[in-house]
Amino acid sequence: MTNWLLSIDSSAGTTVAVLEGGVQRAEINIPDNMSHAESIAAAIANALATAGIKANQVSSVAVGRGPAPFTGLRVGIASAMMFAEGAGAKLFGVVSLDAIAKSALEDSALLQSLSETTPLLITADARRSEVYWALYSGLTKAGAPIRIDGPGVIKPAALEVLMQERGLSPIITSLPVSATKLGQVFEAQLIDGTADADVTALYLRSPDAVPTPAKKVTG
Amino acid sequence: MTESWSIRTALESDLPEIMALEHESFATDAWSIENMRLELLAHHTVYLVAHENEQLIGYAGLSKVPASTQSDIQTIAVSPNARGRGLGRALMVQLIGDARRLGATEMFLEVRADNPVAQGLYSSLGFEHIDTRKSYYQPEGIDAWIMRLEFARGGVGREPIVLGIESSCDETGVGIVRGTTLLANVISSSMEEHARFGGVVPEIAARAHLEALQPTLREALAKANLSLQDIDAIAVANGPGLGGALMVGVGAAKALAVSLDKPIYAVNHLVGHVGVDILERGKIELPTIALLVSGGHTSLLLVRDLLDDVELLGETIDDAAGEAFDKVARVLGLKYPGGPEIDRAAAGGDPKAIRFPRGLSLPKDMEKNRYNFSFSGLKTAVARWVEVFENKGEEFNKADVAASFREAVVDVLVTKAVNACNDFGVPRLLLGGGVVANSRLRELATERCAANGIELRIPALNLCTDNGAMIAALGAQLVMAGRKPSGLEFGADSTLPVTTVQTP
Numbered sequence: 001m002t003n004w005l006l007s008i009d010s011s012a013g014t015t016v017a018v019l020e021g022g023v024q025r026a027e028i029n030i031p032d033n034m035s036h037a038e039s040i041a042a043a044i045a046n047a048l049a050t051a052g053i054k055a056n057q058v059s060s061v062a063v064g065r066g067p068a069p070f071t072g073l074r075v076g077i078a079s080a081m082m083f084a085e086g087a088g089a090k091l092f093g094v095v096s097l098d099a100i101a102k103s104a105l106e107d108s109a110l111l112q113s114l115s116e117t118t119p120l121l122i123t124a125d126a127r128r129s130e131v132y133w134a135l136y137s138g139l140t141k142a143g144a145p146i147r148i149d150g151p152g153v154i155k156p157a158a159l160e161v162l163m164q165e166r167g168l169s170p171i172i173t174s175l176p177v178s179a180t181k182l183g184q185v186f187e188a189q190l191i192d193g194t195a196d197a198d199v200t201a202l203y204l205r206s207p208d209a210v211p212t213p214a215k216k217v218t219g
Numbered sequence: 220m221t222e223s224w225s226i227r228t229a230l231e232s233d234l235p236e237i238m239a240l241e242h243e244s245f246a247t248d249a250w251s252i253e254n255m256r257l258e259l260l261a262h263h264t265v266y267l268v269a270h271e272n273e274q275l276i277g278y279a280g281l282s283k284v285p286a287s288t289q290s291d292i293q294t295i296a297v298s299p300n301a302r303g304r305g306l307g308r309a310l311m312v313q314l315i316g317d318a319r320r321l322g323a324t325e326m327f328l329e330v331r332a333d334n335p336v337a338q339g340l341y342s343s344l345g346f347e348h349i350d351t352r353k354s355y356y357q358p359e360g361i362d363a364w365i366m367r368l369e370f371a372r373g374g375v376g377r378e379p380i381v382l383g384i385e386s387s388c389d390e391t392g393v394g395i396v397r398g399t400t401l402l403a404n405v406i407s408s409s410m411e412e413h414a415r416f417g418g419v420v421p422e423i424a425a426r427a428h429l430e431a432l433q434p435t436l437r438e439a440l441a442k443a444n445l446s447l448q449d450i451d452a453i454a455v456a457n458g459p460g461l462g463g464a465l466m467v468g469v470g471a472a473k474a475l476a477v478s479l480d481k482p483i484y485a486v487n488h489l490v491g492h493v494g495v496d497i498l499e500r501g502k503i504e505l506p507t508i509a510l511l512v513s514g515g516h517t518s519l520l521l522v523r524d525l526l527d528d529v530e531l532l533g534e535t536i537d538d539a540a541g542e543a544f545d546k547v548a549r550v551l552g553l554k555y556p557g558g559p560e561i562d563r564a565a566a567g568g569d570p571k572a573i574r575f576p577r578g579l580s581l582p583k584d585m586e587k588n589r590y591n592f593s594f595s596g597l598k599t600a601v602a603r604w605v606e607v608f609e610n611k612g613e614e615f616n617k618a619d620v621a622a623s624f625r626e627a628v629v630d631v632l633v634t635k636a637v638n639a640c641n642d643f644g645v646p647r648l649l650l651g652g653g654v655v656a657n658s659r660l661r662e663l664a665t666e667r668c669a670a671n672g673i674e675l676r677i678p679a680l681n682l683c684t685d686n687g688a689m690i691a692a693l694g695a696q697l698v699m700a701g702r703k704p705s706g707l708e709f710g711a712d713s714t715l716p717v718t719t720v721q722t723p
Contacts, residue, residue: 035710037466041473042707048477055478070422071463074429075470081433082471086447086478201429207422211415 004057006044006083007183009064010036010076011096012124016043017179018051018058022187024180026050031176036075044083055087062186064096064177066202067124067132067151073201081199092186093199097122097134099182101145104173105138113171114138119148121163121170124177126153132204133159135170144188153204224276224306226313229259229266236275237268244296247358258293265317267310269301276301279310283321290323307340315344315368319397322444325369329355332362341366370449379451379698382439382475383691386468387460387488388515389413389424391431393439394688395450396695401498402443404681404688407431414555418545419514425463432471439687452481452704454694456488457722458715460515465711473707482704484694485722487715488685490529492651493522494696495682495689504674506645508532510636512660513652513685514541514556517632519590519639520717522649525693526700531717532639533590536579540628541654543594547624550602551617558657561621565659568622575600575627580634589642590635597627629660633667640673649676655683697721 005019014036017027026047030039048055063080066073077093084091100122105111114120120136134150154162163170189195229237234256241249250258259266263284269277279295292314297306318326330337332351342348346366355363378398385392389410395403409427413419440446455472458465469485476483493509509520517535522528538546541558548557553564578593579585601624608615640648648668654660661677668675682688702721709722 037469038708038710040470041477044474045477045707055480058478070425071466074425074463075466078429078432078467078471079474081429081474082436083474083478085433085436086475201426203426207420207426209416209420209423211417 003059004051004053005060005062005183005186006047006058006080006089007062007179007186008040008044008076008080009096009099009177009179009182010040010072010079011064011066011068011177013176014039014043014076015177015179015182016040016047017183018047018053019180019183019187020051022184025052027178027180029176029178033072036072040075040079044079055083058083058087058089060090060092060186061087062092062094062183063199064099064182065093065199066096067126067153067204068096068202069127070203073203077199077201090197091199092195092197094182094186094189094196095134095147095151095202096177096182097124097132097151098145098147098185099177099179100124100173100175101134101136101147102143102181102185103175103178105136105145110171111138117168119168119170121172123159123172123174126204130155131159135168140188140192142188142191144185144192144194151202151204224269224271224301226267226269226309229268229278229280231256231259233268233275233278234259237278240275240278240296240298243299248356250294264293265314265321267313269306269310271301277306277310279314281314281318283318283323288322288324290318290321290326292326292328307337308344311340311344319370323370324445324449325367327365327367329363329365331356332364338364338366344368379695380445380449381452381454381691381695381698382450383454383687383689383694384468384472385456385488385491385685385687385690386428386464387456387458388464388513388685389419389427390685391428391435391468392685392687392690393435394686394691395439395443395445396498396688396691398695398699399497399501399692401688401692402445403439404686405435405439405442406681406684406686407435410556417549417555418542419461421461421463424461425467428464428467432467447475447479450479450481452484452694452698453479454484454486454690454697456491456690457485457709458488458712460488460711460713462711462713465713469709469711477707482698483707484697484702485705485709486690486693486697487717487720488690489516489518489520489717490525490720491689491693492683493520493529493649494525494693495651495678495686496649496676497696498682498688498692499678504647506643507647507649507676508636508639508643508645509649509651510632511651512540512632512654514545514654515539516652517592517594518717519636521639521643521645526696526702526720529717529720533588533592533635535592535594536588537593537595538598540592540594540632541652543598543628544654546598547601550598550605551621558654561625562658564617564621565625566618568616568618568620570622570626572616572619573604573623575604575623577627577631577634580631590639592631592635594628597624625657625659629657629663632660633663636664637667637671637673641671646672647674647676651678651683653684656680693720
């Protein structure tokens with residue numbers, strides 16, 4: 001039976017892909033990072049139409065868990081969750097930075113230049129002058145990126161210090177997330193036995209609210 | 220043409236007449252009286268008889284085993300002199316309704332291959348010919364058509380099953396309705412998570428929606444005894460409300476619609492509060508004034524038509540009434556949410572002890588802001604009053620403060636709502652929103668409406684607070700009115716005006 005996968009990531013812009021047995025059949029990218037609620041469902045519908053399949057043929061859904069700023073990430077996860085519910089598909093979560101690592105590690109020269117002191121450092125914009133980051137040492141046999149640290153959120157300067165302290169001189173890459181790569185990470189994790197049904201959002205930050213006492217109104 | 224017959228459930232005493240018609244209708248293969256008696260009395264069957272001039276002129280029976288989602292038409296017969304007047308259809312429509320009520324999702328029947336009149340009736344009800352049984356009717360050896368009606372798909376008189384999703388504030392609501400009938404209304408609230416902040420924190424609410432979505436949906440489907448495949452349309456509140464919170468529901472609802480290949484309707488949250496009355500009465504009496512009061516809204520609407528003519532008469536220019544309750548509760552050292560706490564604290568207090576200000580109620584305000592509200596000044600007045608005592612180190616009567624504050628809020632709300640009824644000559648007032656839980660609001664509204672000859676509608680509390688059922692109910696109204704579904708591109712609109720009942 002053909003294995004159709006719907007892959008969704010909303011950690012930055014919107015990216016949606018349909019894969020058949022790990023092979024891309026459609027991918028739709030909408031770089032705008034402020035319009036997830038408007039665009040994801042139509043992107044899913046278009047990707048399915050391009051791949052020439054109906055929703056109920058999808059057997060698995062993989063969704064990027066971030067890390068990402070709050071609002072857009074939630075829309076992607078909510079969409080994946082409900083699509084899986086309606087299509088009767090299995091739902092899996094993938095760390096979005098792993099998908100970027102997958103893209104970067106397709107460069108075989110880059111892959112071969114990695115060493116214990118030269119890992120791959122993936123960063124992504126976390127807003128508020130911070131970045132999300134994770135370190136990778138290479139790929140598993142099945143092709144899943146091997147994450148050795150992270151994901152975390154940090155100021156760029158502090159990240160530099162951290163790398164120095166550890167004696168690391170990483171290869172730094174920041175590429176856009178591709179839903180196809182995210183789907184392929186999932187497929188590889190499935191073979192490795194590390195595929196994860198956890199789709200909890202990786203916000204990495206607490207809500208900003210702090211409890212405050214009631215204000216005085218008289219001077 | 221009005222029917223001159225009456226249809227009721229068959230009784231054992233109908234058996235002789237039924238058997239007479241059975242033999243007349245099915246000369247060669249009639250059931251025995253024993254079999255017919257067992258059928259009539261069985262727990263898993265529904266048998267109907269039609270009488271005209273005290274004569275039995277038709278009967279029909281349905282089988283629906285409790286554990287199954289399938290139902291079967293066991294038999295149907297109409298007396299020869301009563302044929303061609305729609306009695307067969309009437310019996311079928313009623314049995315279809317009974318089968319749905321019993322939880323069936325499809326209905327099967329057999330019909331003689333040489334009976335095009337009956338086949339035509341069943342086709343017109345939505346049945347499809349799915350199989351043929353060779354030589355089923357003996358001794359003539361006539362084939363039987365197996366016909367099936369899938370309830371989720373169509374048929375005459377079919378009411379749409381609509382699933383509604385609500386996520387505009389701190390309640391994740393999933394409701395399911397069939398036409399104007401409530402099937403499920405499940406609400407998951409993140410209220411407790413907001414308690415230590417003294418008010419709804421948008422980010423916490425949005426995070427909670429994402430976590431509550433799937434379990435709330437599953438519980439609603441279980442309560443309605445339906446699967447997602449039975450749903451005909453999805454409705455979602457896309458505003459007004461908290462943007463980040465709304466987006467979770469909007470994203471979820473759209474993905475559900477795409478995965479099920481069903482239409483989606485983006486509906487106005489506030490109009491949903493008005494439309495919910497349909498679930499209790501089967502219809503809504505219009506025109507009506509609606510007073511919607513919650514932690515996020517204080518709005519006075521004039522509704523002439525639920526789908527086409529909703530006018531915002533006024534709203535709060537600062538705090539919502541529910542917000543004022545929360546803030547004053549903090550001033551009085553009471554917990555969140557403030558409404559019920561103040562209700563409790565006010566018990567035994569004198570509502571006339573302190574004359575707190577009524578916002579926008581001075582003569583000049585009653586011209587310019589006749590239907591608008593303001594609670595910010597009231598909140599400050601209470602805080603100031605309390606602080607004066609605290610600064611002096613004196614005790615004050617908390618019950619009197621709570622009762623007087625509550626009276627000020629409720630007095631303004633009801634006064635302005637009743638004014639609107641009188642000004643527009645609309646003798647109806649509908650309340651909605653979480654603050655309706657406040658006992659004094661209900662009491663005063665009841666009193667003043669009675670005094671002014673206004674019919675007051677207060678839906679059940681779980682339909683007054685934010686819920687998915689009201690969204691589903693409004694969605695169902697749009698479906699039944701033949702409205703075009705919304706596209707997939709609509710977004711969440713935190714300030715969606717009430718005039719936009721459906722976002723295209």
